[in-house]
Amino acid sequence: MSKKIAGPEIERLVQLLARLPGLGPRSARKAALALIKRRQDLLLPLADAIKTAVEKIVECPQCGNVDTVSPCTICRDERRDPSLIVVVEEVGDLWALERAQVVNARYHVLGGHLSPLDGIGPDKLNIGSLVGRAHSDDVKEVLLALNATVEGQSTAHYITGELARANVIVSRLAQGVPIGGELDYLDEGTLAAAIKSRRQV
Amino acid sequence: MQWSDEGVVLSVRPSGETAAVVELFTRSHGRHLGLVHGGRSRKLRPVLQLGNHVDAAWKARLSEQLGFITVELRRGYAGSIMSDGDALSGLTSLTTLTRLLPERDPHPSLYEITLFVLSFLDDASVWPALMVRWEMALLEELGFGLDLTSCASTGSTENLIYVSPKSGRAVSAEAGEPYRDRLLRLPPFLAKGRQAPVTAEDIRDGFVLTGHFLESRVLAPRNETLPEARGRLAATLGRAA
Numbered sequence: 001m002s003k004k005i006a007g008p009e010i011e012r013l014v015q016l017l018a019r020l021p022g023l024g025p026r027s028a029r030k031a032a033l034a035l036i037k038r039r040q041d042l043l044l045p046l047a048d049a050i051k052t053a054v055e056k057i058v059e060c061p062q063c064g065n066v067d068t069v070s071p072c073t074i075c076r077d078e079r080r081d082p083s084l085i086v087v088v089e090e091v092g093d094l095w096a097l098e099r100a101q102v103v104n105a106r107y108h109v110l111g112g113h114l115s116p117l118d119g120i121g122p123d124k125l126n127i128g129s130l131v132g133r134a135h136s137d138d139v140k141e142v143l144l145a146l147n148a149t150v151e152g153q154s155t156a157h158y159i160t161g162e163l164a165r166a167n168v169i170v171s172r173l174a175q176g177v178p179i180g181g182e183l184d185y186l187d188e189g190t191l192a193a194a195i196k197s198r199r200q201v
Numbered sequence: 202m203q204w205s206d207e208g209v210v211l212s213v214r215p216s217g218e219t220a221a222v223v224e225l226f227t228r229s230h231g232r233h234l235g236l237v238h239g240g241r242s243r244k245l246r247p248v249l250q251l252g253n254h255v256d257a258a259w260k261a262r263l264s265e266q267l268g269f270i271t272v273e274l275r276r277g278y279a280g281s282i283m284s285d286g287d288a289l290s291g292l293t294s295l296t297t298l299t300r301l302l303p304e305r306d307p308h309p310s311l312y313e314i315t316l317f318v319l320s321f322l323d324d325a326s327v328w329p330a331l332m333v334r335w336e337m338a339l340l341e342e343l344g345f346g347l348d349l350t351s352c353a354s355t356g357s358t359e360n361l362i363y364v365s366p367k368s369g370r371a372v373s374a375e376a377g378e379p380y381r382d383r384l385l386r387l388p389p390f391l392a393k394g395r396q397a398p399v400t401a402e403d404i405r406d407g408f409v410l411t412g413h414f415l416e417s418r419v420l421a422p423r424n425e426t427l428p429e430a431r432g433r434l435a436a437t438l439g440r441a442a
Contacts, residue, residue: 116430189253
């Protein structure tokens with residue numbers, strides 16, 4: 001039986017940190033030690049930040065994004081193109097697109113994808129409000145920026161069907177050779193998609 | 202314990218940050234699960250898409266353990282149908298329904314049919330009828346095969362156009378006429394010896410037929426329902442009829 005080396009409060013801190021992505025028990029212990037050593041300038045501000053986040057973070061009622069204001073900062077931003085809605089599976093995907101600064105549009109976060117294995121049907125995704133938004137006069141195009149997986153694309157096709165009555169263009173991300181990709185190293189699924197999506201130059 | 206086999210990817214569940222628990226439908230070892238190290242990596246994600254045909258090697262200390270699987274792509278079917286919503290629904294339905302098979306129980310003939318269906322998923326004029334035949338084969342493998350060789354009432358092998366929803370046996374046009382509202386339609390492409398082009402209506406009838414027996418004999422006793430993707434597929438094909 002292993003001996004306990006710290007009090008229950010510290011053990012709990014380590015256990016909770018170990019649940020975070022990228023941290024195992026060993027690295028959680030290191031992180032906990034670093035926090036304890038830098039109690040004033042790191043542990044207390046972090047505790048404050050987490051407490052504030054818990055109190056203030058809300059899901060945007062319009063797009064499903066998370067923010068501390070409602071509607072979220074992106075939905076409030078009047079400089080964004082209101083005619084284009086970019087649909088993503090998760091908030092992480094929205095952040096990825098924002099990081100890349102490739103689109104200046106509004107978003108819609110579905111909260112996942114259709115998954116029969118996990119019992120996630122259309123009713124468990126944020127699709128109804130997307131259809132409502134798509135019927136607004138301002139919206140001209142809905143871009144389905146969903147993962148290039150069987151589940152992601154099945155979800156995209158389902159949404160396309162749901163948007164059939166809305167007067168909008170429904171588009172999706174291109175699929176094919178990534179920047180810096182060498183054909184020799186690409187899987188055949190990507191190659192097949194690239195050949196199908198070929199265009200005249 | 203270890204084996205090498207080929208299989209079709211049925212499901213992939215994340216395990217930890219980089220691994221995945223993968224479920225395969227293998228030729229000689231049936232439906233089999235195992236942990237794939239790096240299953241969520243950039244390299245393996247394209248390989249571990251539903252419906253892809255892979256070479257697999259399983260290894261565990263004891264046979265009852267989950268064990269570890271290494272995979273290598275043989276043929277990727279998912280990538281070629283990403284832009285076809287119906288084919289994606291068909292693929293999702295096929296992989297979900299295959300999970301009705303008992304674990305580690307080989308079904309080599311169904312495996313062959315599965316590969317055959319997958320190889321035609323990019324041809325919309327062929328795969329819906331193949332999918333109906335695949336569901337018939339699944340029912341057969343699960344012990345609920347339909348007898349479409351002769352009429353349940355008269356024994357005739359001619360003009361079989363109905364199926365009894367109770368017995369799962371074919372019924373001829375003459376014998377079934379008084380009960381036609383209560384009988385299921387037998388599409389010509391499923392009846393032995395009847396050669397005719399497959400119409401959208403035949404496909405719809407085929408899905409109604411297999412759907413009825415899958416629901417009543419396989420899924421209802423397990424308190425399950427048909428996959429939502431199959432419902433969407435049947436609805437789309439039904440609209441086309």
